[in-house]
Amino acid sequence: MVETKKMMWMFKKDIMVLWRHKPRLIALILFPIIMITLFGYGMGGTLTNIPVVVVSQSNGPVTNATLNAIKSTSLYNVVNVINDPNKGKQMVMDGQVKAAIILPSNYDDMQSQTPKNVIIDADSSDQMATGALIPTTQALFSQISNQLGIQELQSMGLSSSAAQSSQIQVQSQTSSQLLSSPATTTSGGINFQNIVNSINFQINKLYGNISYIDFLVPGVLAMVVLFSCMFGMGESIAGERERGELARLFMTPTSITTIVGGKILSKLTIETGRAVILIVVAIILFGIVIAGSMLLTLLLLVLVALCFVGFGIMISARVSTQEDYMQMVQPITLPMMFMSGVFYPVETMPWIFQKIAYILPLTYANDALRAVMLKGVGIGAIWVDVVVLLGFTALFFGLGVRGFNRDV
């Protein structure tokens, strides 16, 4: 039997204790802000101002236009423009720049039948920088090549061979290859044949221009709720049991359901408040947009919190100290964080992790939150996730209340 008055007392007590523990309250508010800020700037931001050197071995309008194009791209910070390819390579190896973009000596020669090989000597030890530089540079030179080809076709008639003569080949070399091969070598590089043709490539982003931070926020929201609920329940139940405070309540004619209910009520209120803070901070700092219903997002977060509070209760039901609780919870929460698609889509993980991911409630929480926040769908599209989360919640509470050890 659940006794509302006693449950409200539990709720009131937890809120009063939190209010009187100012450091705990501040940490509680700061934690989601710090999490989203760190993840947002550390993992979700766009790379800019990567230092590069341009090796220009020719002069002319095409070279000038190319240099201007490179300098106006925010990804690059052109440290210098030089004319010695070996010096450019050395600058990469010395760590002065992340890449050297080497334009060939025939770059401005429109009459030349020889392909124009543009080489990128990239510092592949910095995977992040290289990963951003190579595709952007390829795209840039592809665009330049196309424009040059079209111009030539227009000025010289519709000769495709003439157009092909103006092709620019972009060749990239990683720094490990730089150590063993000269800058002009093409072996091991990637050649991109740009074809001046009539095919238009159109990209339709069905859910708008979603950046990594947009992808990350729903996952981080669920993750913050997970950590907060799991670790919070350790203090709330195992901690109170250890300090003998729960004993006082167990001495009274009060059911375990009431005591657990009171704990849930206070935890849910606190977690909902934190989720709101998290969303507001993500909107202010990173300009994320919630495509779907804000109410549905909040309700989902409440459900997620309920599920993990249940998980916490299930674990804390039988442990007698907070230390025991933490030892039991840590091996569960950390793998759950990495396997539930918070940082990478579940589908990109090894098959065994994918199988495990689908027995973790955080996977369904992420899926539902992303669907609502990014795709803007309603409850109809996420009902499977909701049902699974409700199932997990019922299971956790059932086992938790059933196994709750009243012994003090």
Next chain:
Amino acid sequence: MKYCVETFDLTKNYGDFKAVDDLKMKIKNKSIFGFLGPNGAGKTTTIKMLTCLALPTTGTATVAGNDILKNPNEVRQKIGMIPQMVSLYGDLTVKENIQLCGDFYGVTRDLRDSRADELMEMVDIKYAENKPVSQLSGGMKQKASVVASLIHQPDILFLDEPTIGLDPTTKRVLWDMVEELNSEGRSIILCSHDMYEVELLCDDVGIINRGVLAAFDTPQGLKDTMINERKTEKTSRSSNITKIVEEIQKEASPKENASFNKIKDYIEKKNRDSMELSIMISNLDENIVNQLEKLPITYNITKQHSGRIVIEMEDSEESVTQIISSIIENNGNMTSISTKDPSLEDVFVRVTTKKEKVGEE
């Protein structure tokens, strides 16, 4: 209701370890019962089962007339407990803790507040009602715990080591309170290692050892039992020695027989009721001791440090008079004199070093 607590083969196992083993015990209603036992004897486990904080493995008990297994909430409503570890919320004030307990026991708000005021006045903690419990001293925390435990006016009050770590003044306040609560008609069950406290307050005492009830009686009854047991043991030892002497005497010469008769007389003399007297003499010297040894009523004299002597002697008032007279005649300056009757502590040590089961009351 004759008994406030009655246990029926109450047993609690932790794995293979039997913390409480087939406990059968009856505690008289409206009495103060002292529950003693060495650390790990099963005392706290028994109290936990009786207060519905732990389930028995087998057996059951009735507390305030209610079965702990069938009606645990009725039991909880009729008992109060002041646990060893104070379990009030440290971040709440005294008053808030008391209000929380009152509401959890279902006491109406008006009644709760008036009782809280009355009880806080009684234990002298009213002035600290708005202080967080974490900021109180150990004694004040214990007083707050008492109020929280009494807010619903329980019929039975369990106290688990209530005065541990308290100063003598606060101890006395708690003892007075226990006596007052008992005089109001409440049964008190007191777990303690303080033998003085138990002897002072308790009508009956139970000693649990290795999970079984090793002794159960009034404090004086336990001491008397110990005195009788000692006498029985002494008699048994003496008769055994006498039998051996008589066996040897059968083959002894008349001259040797005289010596054996002296031994038998000495054993007989020692076999008679004896008592021990401990006397502190500031100017103790060999002459005083020699004169005392010559007295026919003394059996043995042991000199201890700082001028104390322990005299084993005939158990009679005349013997005490003779000894005191002898010391005065030899210019001895006595500063203290006491008999060596067994204390409750002696009983406790004796009972808890035995292994056999005593059984119920």
